[in-house]
Amino acid sequence: MKFNSDKIKKIVILILILWILTEIFLISPIAVSVGENAVKSVGDSTTVLERLFVNISSLGTITKLGQYFISGKFMFFSAINIAFWLIILIIAVLKAKDNEYQDIEHGSADWAKNGEQYKILSKKDGIILAKENCLPLDKRGNINVLVVGGSGSGKSASYVKPNVKNCLGSYIFTDPKGELYDDTAGYLKERGYEIKLLNLVNPESSDCYNPLSHVRSEIDVDIIANTIIKGQKDGAGSSSSDPYWDNTAESLLKALIFYLLSCRPPEEQNLASCAEMVRAASSDGNSSTLHEIMNKLPENSPARRNFNNVAMASDKTFSTILSSLQSKLGKFDSKVIADVTSSDTIDFDEIATKKIALYVVASDTHSAYDFLLTIFFSQLIQQLYDYADKHGGRLTVPAFFMLDEFVNIGQIPDFDKKISTSRSRAISFSVVVQNLEQLKAVYEKTNETIIGNCDTLLFLGSPSYSTLEYFSKQLGEKTITHYNVTHNRKAYTGQTTGFSDSDQIMGRALMTPDELRRMEGDKCIILERGVKPIKADKYYYYEDKTYLQQLKSAAIDHNAYECTERGNYRIFNPNNPYVDKQTEINNTKIEELMNDLFVDASKTTDNSNDKLESNVNTGNENEINKFITESSSNNNKFIIDSDDDTNVDFEDVDIDIGEELRKKYAELFADDDNAEF
The missing domain is CATH 3.40.50.300 (P-loop containing nucleotide triphosphate hydrolases)
Incomplete structure (x- = not known):
């Protein structure tokens, strides 16, 4: 049970004052009256009532008053008086119990005081x-x-x-x-x-x-593409009036990013390369460059899947998509921006560890x-x-x-x-x-x-x-108490005839x-x-x-500020892809060796085992074996491109040179059971 302490204090003080007054002005005269007229007043209600209202002067002198204060009669009636006011006090206190919103009916907001905020802060x-x-x-x-x-x-x-x-x-x-x-x-x-x-x-x-250096899932690619396409506003405050162009441009950008991440070396995996690929595709008139690149990928590759979303568009529509994407990637044409976004010197994991x-x-x-x-x-x-x-x-x-x-x-x-x-x-x-x-x-x-x-x-x-x-x-x-004073005035003269006041409980911010x-x-x-x-x-x-x-x-x-750890990067150009010198030498040599094998194969029309052994150039065999050994020991990476007119696209694929040559030899001379390499 909750009580209003302020209200109880007021009640106790009031009861105490009333008790003192009744002791002085009521109980003492009653005690004297009853003492003097005990016999007369027995059964005589009129006499008792008269004595109840006797003036304090009936007590006589102060000495007489003091005698009655310590008399048994006074003590008796005083005890009755105390019991009466105690009952009144208990009833008043019970009625003064507080409800949940007593005195805060309109709110209990207040400032933190006396450091009470430090229970948390x-x-x-x-x-x-x-x-x-x-x-x-x-x-x-x-x-x-x-x-x-x-x-x-x-x-x-x-x-x-x-x-x-x-x-x-x-x-x-x-x-x-x-x-x-x-x-x-x-x-x-x-x-x-x-x-x-x-x-x-x-x-x-x-x-x-470099945003592409932090790609760990397809969702990351979605976020990059979506933010670049739809996060750049035009003058009207929206990225495009028709969502079709944004959606198709986003699919194309995702295809380019997936291609770079899966088929190009790390130094070419950057958004500047995406911008260059779009520019190259736009410059050839019919966008055949991108189609050729994407058609070499497996059907289920993320790059191919996203490219297929736009590949069926007409040349005119595809050209518009390219233009839309090119405008979104235009900021990466700036060399200083390309420099900042094409390599990576901020290790996010280090922020968590030191x-x-x-x-x-x-x-x-x-x-x-x-x-x-x-x-x-x-x-x-x-x-x-x-x-x-x-x-x-x-x-x-x-x-x-x-x-x-x-x-x-x-x-x-x-x-x-x-x-x-x-x-x-x-x-x-x-x-x-x-x-x-x-x-x-x-x-x-x-x-x-x-x-x-x-x-x-x-x-x-x-x-x-x-x-x-x-x-x-x-x-x-x-919750606050608002004090109102109302003045009453005559309607015609304006003379004040009286006033009234009242307290109003209300709320304020x-x-x-x-x-x-x-x-x-x-x-x-x-x-x-x-x-x-x-x-x-x-x-x-x-x-x-x-x-x-x-x-x-x-x-x-x-x-x-100086960043001394900037890595090297390269922008991928699909019309003139970069192939490092050693890879180019390896590819040229492999092509020459394969041509020699085809020439040798054309001379074995009769498929005779003796003729086959005699037609295989011993020098070529020794050269092939030597090249296989050197390539294996150097762990070189290379690319075999079946199209003479198309440059190398996949530089990250490791191929066992010896195994590939042996497979090709077996394929060429599969009809001769005794053919050996």
Whole structure:
């Protein structure tokens, strides 16, 4: 049973006052009256009633009053009085029991007080949210944070940069201007971090990232192709007015990617090669180049299957598909972009095993390469999840994604599912946006799921009304008492004839949208699951003088970054495919030897065993055996192309030269049982 303590206190005080008054003004006169008229009043109700209302003056002097206070008669009636008021008190207390919503009928919202938030949060350890308010890494629930703050609200200065200080694990930063790298990369490097930089603003000062190097399944190819085709918007805001062109261009791109991955060497497996293949096909007029390449593949190969989706189109339609795809791949014609995306110097698995700080610099003024960011983060997140699943369910080193200007990344496939399962894998996402409308625009169907999977919301201030309204509702309502005074006036003269007052219980928002808009610039609001809202002071990194000095002393320029590990790459040209020198020598020699075999075979028309042995050139046999031995010892790779007019296409297939020559010899001289090689 729940009681209203305030109401009980009032009742007890009131009962005590009434008891004292009755003791003085009622019980004492009764005691005197009964004592003096005990005999007369027996059975005489009139006399008793008269004595009940006798004035206190009947007690006489103070001395006489004192005598009766200690008399047995007074004690008797006083005990009866006490018992009476105790019964009244019990009845009043029972009626004063509280219901579930007593005094909070319209809401119980209030600010966290007296440090009650520390039953979940910490003062120093974990992800810094505000001054003396940190998010412990071992708290129940997830450690994903949704940070909402308009331009100039301190998203970087009061959240991202302060969280570099504690060096909690590997970091993945989005860095629109490169300023975060300049201010923090040196600090982390001095503390043992390996620094990586993907710079799409100045690609010459960047590590390399090749999307095709991270393909592990057909789904990965689907994501790459879909993002390139449908992730690039035209001026109207959509990728294409007719989905047919997007769908067919996507199928063709998948065919090209599968072909490169299965048939070309690693140095040619890049998106620049895809762009070159499309250009070559467009230049030959009837697109025969791609048909010739794909027709050599097995029918059940992924490349052939996807190509068949567009192969039956008319020449005009196929040409339009090629043009559509060529426009989507046009960015890879740039040499600097081809340089960045054709080799790979970022090992995603290392982020899970050692402390790495990865900075992704992309322009916040245009969206030209947003599709590339989408592919990058999609592959990175998936690969970290895969690593965790294969190594006990958690990353060896926790990974913290600090995603400033999150919506510039584009729509990461299945991000709502990823963020909902990140905690168990030691992955934390800090989603930083200017307002909630941005998030809804990119994640139209899943934005609420993403918000719902962030146990912590940090509001830094925003001019957006819908965002203000959302946080006002999240703060909740409290119950207040509104005092009303009503004046009564005459209808014609306006003269006041009286007034009345009343108390009205009503609800109001803990903070209205207008109050949130006018919130002090150095204040922030933390909404943490399980505790009341917290209004706190922002933690500006530059107010920590020691930390600021450490950052300044280690500052470096992101434009001076040098990647010394860039690998070699080559762009595949289907009209003039590259064949390395040794392979070309091997192919030429094999062709000459095979021609000699055919010449020898034409001279054995009679199929006589003696003639056969005499017609086989001993020199050729010795040369073949010598070449077989050398090729086997060198473990050379080569390609046999049955079409004299077509260049080599499959360089990754290992063939046993000796075995192939013996098979061919047996095939040529199958009629002679005694033929030997």
